[in-house]
Amino acid sequence: MITDQDSSTDAVLAGGHVWLRFPKALEARFQADTLEPRRRLLLICGLIGIVSICLGSAELAKLMPDITEVAFRNLYGILAVSAMGVAAFWIVPRRWRRNWHAEACTAVPLLAVNAGLIYGCVISHADTTFTHSAALVSSVMYACIAARLRFVWASSSAVASFVAYVVFVRGHTPLQELIVASTTALMAVSYVFALVANYAFEHTERRNWLLRRLAAEQRDALKQTSDHLHRLTTQDPLTRLFNRRQFDADLAQAWLEAGLAKAPVALLVIDVDFFKRYNDTYGHLAGDRCLTLVAQELSKVAQAHGGIAARLGGEEFGLLLPGGSLDDALKAGTAMCEGVRLARIEHRASSVAGHVTVSVGAAQCWPAQGLEAQTLVDQADRALYQAKARGRHQVCAADPAAVPGPAPTGVPIAPAGSAGAESDRGGPPPAEWPYTEALKAGFFKLRFPAAQEAAYRKHNAGERQQRLLLMSVLGLVIYGVYTFGNGAMFPDIRDTALWWQGGLSVVMLLMATMNHLIRMPVLWREAVYSLGTAILAVASTWVLAQSREMSTLAYAVCLALIPMFSGVGARQPFWFTCVPSVITCLAVALLLRPVGAQQALVFADSALMIITNTVFTLILAYTLERGARKQWLLSQIERLQGDALHQATQRLHGLSMLDPLTGIRNRRQFEADFEQTWARSAADRQPVAMLMIDVDFFKRYNDGYGHPQGDACLKQVAAALDEVAQEAHGLAARLGGEEFGVLLPGADADQARQLGERLCATVHRLGIEHRHTQVQGLDRVTVSVGAASLLANAATDPRALLAGADDALYQAKHRGRNGVAVLGEAARAEPMAAAPEEKATATPLLQ
Numbered sequence: 122m123i124t125d126q127d128s129s130t131d132a133v134l135a136g137g138h139v140w141l142r143f144p145k146a147l148e149a150r151f152q153a154d155t156l157e158p159r160r161r162l163l164l165i166c167g168l169i170g171i172v173s174i175c176l177g178s179a180e181l182a183k184l185m186p187d188i189t190e191v192a193f194r195n196l197y198g199i200l201a202v203s204a205m206g207v208a209a210f211w212i213v214p215r216r217w218r219r220n221w222h223a224e225a226c227t228a229v230p231l232l233a234v235n236a237g238l239i240y241g242c243v244i245s246h247a248d249t250t251f252t253h254s255a256a257l258v259s260s261v262m263y264a265c266i267a268a269r270l271r272f273v274w275a276s277s278s279a280v281a282s283f284v285a286y287v288v289f290v291r292g293h294t295p296l297q298e299l300i301v302a303s304t305t306a307l308m309a310v311s312y313v314f315a316l317v318a319n320y321a322f323e324h325t326e327r328r329n330w331l332l333r334r335l336a337a338e339q340r341d342a343l344k345q346t347s348d349h350l351h352r353l354t355t356q357d358p359l360t361r362l363f364n365r366r367q368f369d370a371d372l373a374q375a376w377l378e379a380g381l382a383k384a385p386v387a388l389l390v391i392d393v394d395f396f397k398r399y400n401d402t403y404g405h406l407a408g409d410r411c412l413t414l415v416a417q418e419l420s421k422v423a424q425a426h427g428g429i430a431a432r433l434g435g436e437e438f439g440l441l442l443p444g445g446s447l448d449d450a451l452k453a454g455t456a457m458c459e460g461v462r463l464a465r466i467e468h469r470a471s472s473v474a475g476h477v478t479v480s481v482g483a484a485q486c487w488p489a490q491g492l493e494a495q496t497l498v499d500q501a502d503r504a505l506y507q508a509k510a511r512g513r514h515q516v517c518a519a520d521p522a523a524v525p526g527p528a529p530t531g532v533p534i535a536p537a538g539s540a541g542a543e544s545d546r547g548g549p550p551p552a553e554w555p556y557t558e559a560l561k562a563g564f565f566k567l568r569f570p571a572a573q574e575a576a577y578r579k580h581n582a583g584e585r586q587q588r589l590l591l592m593s594v595l596g597l598v599i600y601g602v603y604t605f606g607n608g609a610m611f612p613d614i615r616d617t618a619l620w621w622q623g624g625l626s627v628v629m630l631l632m633a634t635m636n637h638l639i640r641m642p643v644l645w646r647e648a649v650y651s652l653g654t655a656i657l658a659v660a661s662t663w664v665l666a667q668s669r670e671m672s673t674l675a676y677a678v679c680l681a682l683i684p685m686f687s688g689v690g691a692r693q694p695f696w697f698t699c700v701p702s703v704i705t706c707l708a709v710a711l712l713l714r715p716v717g718a719q720q721a722l723v724f725a726d727s728a729l730m731i732i733t734n735t736v737f738t739l740i741l742a743y744t745l746e747r748g749a750r751k752q753w754l755l756s757q758i759e760r761l762q763g764d765a766l767h768q769a770t771q772r773l774h775g776l777s778m779l780d781p782l783t784g785i786r787n788r789r790q791f792e793a794d795f796e797q798t799w800a801r802s803a804a805d806r807q808p809v810a811m812l813m814i815d816v817d818f819f820k821r822y823n824d825g826y827g828h829p830q831g832d833a834c835l836k837q838v839a840a841a842l843d844e845v846a847q848e849a850h851g852l853a854a855r856l857g858g859e860e861f862g863v864l865l866p867g868a869d870a871d872q873a874r875q876l877g878e879r880l881c882a883t884v885h886r887l888g889i890e891h892r893h894t895q896v897q898g899l900d901r902v903t904v905s906v907g908a909a910s911l912l913a914n915a916a917t918d919p920r921a922l923l924a925g926a927d928d929a930l931y932q933a934k935h936r937g938r939n940g941v942a943v944l945g946e947a948a949r950a951e952p953m954a955a956a957p958e959e960k961a962t963a964t965p966l967l968q
Contacts, residue, residue, distance in 0.1 A: 130335045134328070141272050141323050151330055152220045160210060163223040166268035167207040170230060173263065174199060177256060177729070183722055184253045188245045195237040203230040224274045231264045235282040242290040242301075251292065251300040252675040252723050257282055258311040259730050262737040265319035269744075275319045279312045300675055303607050307679050310603065311734075314682070314689045318741050325748040332755035339762040346769040357432040358787070359409055359857065360416035368431035368439055372494050375429075375443040380488035387445035387485040389428075389454050390501040391419065394478045394513040396436035397820045398470035401934060404927055405860050411466055411477060412436060418460035426453040434831075435823065435858050439501075447485040447518055454481035454516035462514075478514035480505060485521060553761040560754045567695055567746055577753055578643045586637060589650050592691040593633030597626045599686070600657070603679065610676035611668045621664045629653050647697045651687065654701040658683045662708035669716055674723045677713060680705055681734035688742035692749075698742035702735045780855040782832055783839035791854035791862055795919065798852075798866050802913035809919075810865040810873035810910040811926040812851075814842060814880060817903045817938045819859035821893040834889055834902060835859065841883045849876050862926075870910040870943050877906035877941035885939070896939045903939035905930060910944075 133143055143151055178196050185192040206226035213222060235257055242254050261282060265275045287305060292298030355367035363371065372388075379386045393399070393415055400408040416430070419438055423430040426449065429441040440457070442449055458479055466477035482505025486497040500519035508517040559569055569577055604622045608615045636649040662680060665673050684702040687693050709731055715724035778790035786794065802809045816822070816838060823831040839853070842861055846853035851865040863880070865873055881904055889902040896903050907930025911922045925944040933942035 130331055130338060134331045134335060138324070138327055138331075141320070141327065143327070151327065154330065155326070156218060156220055159220060160218065160223045163227050163268055164207065164210045166263075167203065167210065167227060167230070169267065170227075170263060171200060171203050171207070173733070174203065174234065177259075177733075180722065180726065184249045184726060185241055185245055185247060186249075187247050188241060188250070191244065192237075192241060195240065199230065199233045199237055202233045206230050220271075224271055227264065227268050227270055228274045228278050231260055231278050232281065234260050235278075235285070239282075239285050239289055242286075246293050248294075248296060248300070248671065249719065249722060249726070251290075251297045251304070252671075253726055254286070254290070254300075255304050255307060255675065255678045255727070255730055257286060257304070257308055258678070258681075259733045259737070261308075261312055262315050262734055265315035266322075266737045266741045266744075269319065269322050272316070272320050272323045276316055279316055283308055283312060296672060299609050299672055303610050303672075303676055303679075306603065306606060307682075310599070310679075310682060311685070314685050318689045318745070321745060322748070325745075325752060329748065329752050329755055332752065332759055336755060336758050336762055339759065339766055343762060343766050343769060346766065350769060350772060354781070357416075358789075360413055360432050362416050362420065362438070363429065363431040365431065365433050368429075368433060368441070371429050371431070372441055372498075375441060376488045376494040376497075379443060382444075383487075383489045384444045385446055385485050385487050386494075386497060387442040387447060387450035387483065388497050388501045389440040389442070389450055389457070390433070390482045390498075390505045391415075391438040391440065391454075391457060392480050392505055392509070393436035394473050394480055394509075395468065395471045399468050399477065400858075401931065402468075402470040404931075405857060406927075409857060414464055414466055415461055415477070415479065418464060419457060421460060422453050422457045425456065428453060435820070445485070447483065447521065450483035450485060451516055451518055454483050457481055458514065458516060473512070473514045480508040480513045481516040482506070482508055482519065483516055484519035551761070551765060553758045553765075556754050556757045556761070560751065560758070564747070564750055567743070567750065569750070577750065580753065582643045585643060586646060589646055589691060590633055590637040592686070593629065593636075593650065593653070596686050596690060597629055601626055603682075607676060607679075609672075611665060611670060611673040613670055614664065614668045614673075617667065618664050621660065625657060625660050629657060647693055650691060651693060651697040651700045654683060654687045655704040658701050658705040659708045659712075662705070662712045666712040666714060671720050671723055674713065674715060674720055674727050677709065677724075678727045678730050678734075680709060681731045681738070684735055685738045685741075688738045688745070692745060693742065695739070695743045695746045699739065702739055706732055706735055780839075783836050783855050785839050785843045786852065786854035788854065788856050791852070791856065791864070794852050794854075795864055795923075798864055799913050799919045799922075802866055803915055806912070806914065807867045808869050808910050808912050809922060810868035810870070810876075810908060811922045812863040812865065812873060812877050812880070813856075813907045813926040813930040814861040814863065814877075814904050815930055815934070816859035817896055817905055817934075818891070818894045821895075822891055822902065825893040837887055837889060838884055838902065838904065841887055842880055845876070845879050845883050849879075851876065868910060870908065873908035873910050874941055874943045877908045877943075880904065880906055881939060881941060897937070899939065905933040905938045906941040907931065907933050908941060908943045 130147070133147060142148060174196070181192050181196065182189045206229060209226050210223065238254050238257055238260075241250050245251075261275075261279045264270050264278055270278070286308065290301055292301045355363055355370075357364045372386075375386050378384075393412070396408065396411075399411060403411075412432075415436075416432065416438070419430045419440060422428070423440055426440075426442060426445070428445070429443070431439045431441070433439045440453060442453065445453075458481060461477060461479050462474075464477070467475065468477045469475060471478065482501045482503065484497055484500035484504055486492050486500065488494070504517045504519040508515050511517065555570070555573065559573060568574060601622055604618060608619065611618055632649065632653045636646055636653075641649075658680060661683070662677075665677055665680075684698060684705050687701050688698040709728055713724060713728075715721040778787060778793075779785065780787040799809060801807075816835070819831070819834075822834060826834075835855075839855060839861065842863065843853040846863045846865075849865060849868075851863045851868075853861060853863050856862045863876065865876060868876070884902060884904045885899075887902065890900065891902045892900055894900065894903070907926050907928065909922055909925030909929055911917055911919075911925070913919070929942040929944045933940050936942065
């Protein structure tokens with residue numbers, strides 16, 4: 122049993138909730154969610170119950186001739202109690218309503234009806250009073266199936282009625298004693314069927330509620346994961362600004378809207394001055410903090426001027442101003458320069474000032490003139506180069522009259538309608554959409570679209586095959602025992618009835634066996650079972666029709682058990698349950714022939730009860746099948762949403778741990794791997810080596826070849842580094858920009874140096890052209906590597922290894938690049954032409 126401590130929807134659903142009770146908090150939520158639907162159902166059933174009582178009492182004076190006055194007094198009292206129960210549904214204010222109110226207002230009139238029937242049998246001596254007591258079956262069937270009382274209320278009412286009948290009702294004549302015994306058996310069998318159905322109703326209702334709740338929880342989790350995915354794919358992980366992918370989508374959308382509105386679009390392209398020198402002087406992690414501070418200033422400007430800020434790559438940012446003029450752009454650019462200046466971020470290696478500064482290019486275009494969005498980017502980029510050429514730390518505007526031409530460093534944008542941020546949320550409908558639509562449609566005809574119908578039939582075909590065989594055998598056993606036990610009710614045809622019962626049992630058993638063994642479609646099996654049940658109903662009715670005893674007509678009420686067993690025991694689909702139900706009612710109406718007025722009265726009463734119980738059976742079959750179909754739909758939705766959530770979580774994990782450009786580990790994953798590797802190595806007292814790799818003069822590469830070519834270069838370098846690292850059982854990651862790291866467990870300084878040399882040689886062999894490099898004698902992309910190794914132990918700060926590798930990388934750059942430097946060794950590289958003279962203390966990677 123699920124405890125209150127383990128009350129998650131998943132846990133309760135897995136637990137099966139066989140006791141029809143949830144943990145306290147979940148039970149309260151269930152009761153609150155079902156309060157109004159239950160109230161409406163029981164209100165309608167209360168009105169139907171009053172009408173049914175009136176119809177069932179139409180012949181009350183004839184059925185209870187010796188206690189007519191008492192019977193009508195009881196009837197009026199029952200109607201009054203029922204009316205007060207219905208009125209209570211309306212009178213009680215919403216805030217005072219509780220679930221048990223509606224249950225009690227239904228159960229009390231039920232018990233009053235049964236008490237009246239039992240009391241009539243106690244004080245009456247008329248045979249028809251005892252035959253009419255079979256209505257005790259109909260009242261409980263009504264409560265369990267039509268009103269669908271909660272199981273605890275339904276079972277309590279049924280048990281109380283059955284015990285009261287057994288204890289208080291005694292026949293005054295041998296015939297009455299037979300009728301009492303037969304009615305007792307009928308009540309026992311009927312009550313079991315009714316309570317089984319009632320339990321199934323509530324269990325299904327609770328399960329469907331759990332499935333709906335679980336589906337809602339999964340939808341919420343899926344939405345949160347989708348939102349997180351959206352942020353990961355549209356947000357720069359370092360600065361939290363939009364990334365270039367989102368910038369492309371926003372620019373394309375703004376361009377389209379401005380074209381329709383005949384409005385301008387302005388753009389700022391911002392570059393941090395001498396940022397490469399900043400990185401070389403203060404370390405890459407300090408550079409990251411610098412970029413974060415610049416991004417914060419840009420966010421303030423964007424909010425103040427109604428713009429969209431993005432990091433376009435490296436130290437380059439963009440500010441999109443939809444509907445903005447060139448003057449607006451210049452004001453925003455000036456505010457950006459001033460904001461960064463006031464931030465006073467120290468930059469001793471800058472040739473402009475002792476603090477970080479930015480250069481800004483501003484441009485404005487009119488999309489309605491038929492220009493492409495790339496034109497705006499090219500003009501802003503050209504203006505940025507003018508700002509740099511004029512001494513940096515300023516804003517320059519592009520000449521609106523200038524003929525657009527190819528810009529030196531264009532940041533290509535995605536064309537309108539291309540995959541942008543929002544496209545991640547579009548696309549085809551989710552996999553569960555057909556099932557959700559079917560659930561909304563209601564399937565009141567108990568039929569799904571063809572593909573879903575086939576899947577629904579197939580999902581439990583094997584279970585249905587086994588159930589039909591089991592219910593056939595069990596039903597025939599119950600049929601035989603019940604007929605044999607009530608043989609005294611039809612004394613004039615007892616032997617004939619038993620002979621027919623034996624023959625029918627053999628035939629039905631053969632049909633059931635063939636139905637089980639022969640391969641056939643699922644619906645054919647249901648049809649064979651339904652046909653067999655109908656044959657049994659007709660044959661049984663015909664046998665009883667041969668009797669001329671009044672007790673036989675009273676016994677005929679049990680014919681309602683045949684379709685009831687089909688609907689409850691075998692759980693046949695509604696349309697297949699209709700066949701034996703309708704045929705049973707027709708057989709009773711056409712074959713049974715009462716003799717005399719008293720038999721006609723008993724026949725009419727029995728026929729009414731048969732029809733009433735059969736109607737309840739059909740309600741039961743319809744409700745059970747609709748509940749089963751709804752449960753299947755909800756299960757499919759829950760399964761598909763679970764799969765989607767799992768896939769989204771896997772994708773989220775991949776996006777959060779892999780660099781989106783290069784596909785290798787990102788900084789977050791590298792930090793986690795570093796901590797785990799250090800802990801394992803400390804436990805084994807093994808060394809750990811760290812290599813920091815930087816692509817030489819990558820800023821010049823980007824400026825000369827453009828950002829798309831720069832991205833392609835980084836992808837090739839990353840793939841090569843990752844391959845070499847894996848061969849050496851190391852872990853490669855992109856730490857940011859053009860900086861990479863390789864973690865090498867169990868390696869000393871010499872092994873780290875050897876791996877660094879392999880990395881340099883591998884990148885050199887790629888042969889990626891780099892005409893703008895300043896590495897002496899080369900015109901291709903190269904890398905510089907800094908390596909360090911430490912013995913891992915609890916007393917050593919792991920950040921010292923990272924700081925050592927960063928220091929060694931600086932040495933490799935200072936000595937000429939395209940080489941390896943190991944902490945504590947002479948750098949294996951040639952001196953370079955120029956480099957900053959100072960190196961600040963490296964900021965550790967792990968904070």
